[in-house]
Amino acid sequence: MRDFFYRKNDIIIVLIILIAAGFLIYNRIGVIMDYPAKLAEQQAKTQAEQQIEESEATESTEAADDSGSDD
Numbered sequence: 001m002r003d004f005f006y007r008k009n010d011i012i013i014v015l016i017i018l019i020a021a022g023f024l025i026y027n028r029i030g031v032i033m034d035y036p037a038k039l040a041e042q043q044a045k046t047q048a049e050q051q052i053e054e055s056e057a058t059e060s061t062e063a064a065d066d067s068g069s070d071d
Helices: 002-069
Strands: none
Touching: none
């Protein structure tokens, strides 16, 4: 029995690792599949915030230019 484990030890370890990895992937497949959608949503939100900041900066610059031209 000891010789069996000694000879097959590497194969047994690889099988254990594969089973564990398969189990983790199977349990997390929903999260893995949702990741691209969440990433796209986050990028869209960031772009929208940047556009708002740019428009506010443009509006404040235009307001400053208008108030300065009244002299």
